[in-house]
Amino acid sequence: MASTPSDAELAILTVLWRCGPSTVREVHQTLAKDTGYTSTLKQMQVMHGKGLLRRSERYRSHVYEAAVSKEETRAQIAGDVLHRAFEGSAKNLVLGALTAQRASAADLKEIRHMLDEFENGRKSR
Numbered sequence: 001m002a003s004t005p006s007d008a009e010l011a012i013l014t015v016l017w018r019c020g021p022s023t024v025r026e027v028h029q030t031l032a033k034d035t036g037y038t039s040t041l042k043q044m045q046v047m048h049g050k051g052l053l054r055r056s057e058r059y060r061s062h063v064y065e066a067a068v069s070k071e072e073t074r075a076q077i078a079g080d081v082l083h084r085a086f087e088g089s090a091k092n093l094v095l096g097a098l099t100a101q102r103a104s105a106a107d108l109k110e111i112r113h114m115l116d117e118f119e120n121g122r123k124s125r
Contacts, residue, residue, distance in 0.1 A: 004080050005073060009047055013066050021065040
């Protein structure tokens, strides 16, 4: 798996997950950042080198797409935070998330359902 993306890399991946394959110019315009086009180009070239992006050279402009899925990346980031900030405790990670941002009743119901499914899946192995 590719390395954990930085905040800037995650912003580019988010654009590509949402918009699909895009040119550097399209990504740069979507990000609407104060940095120049060449900064976005360089960042995307670095990401391609790291294996975070795939690049198609069939067109006049290179078209980039995410080489990693949103789910895979989220799991990797969560695992990284789990070990760096919560000493490997999933319970403390969840409590930290729920303390940082209040969850709606619907979110809590869905979390309970997901936990039940996860536990049932472990029992059936």
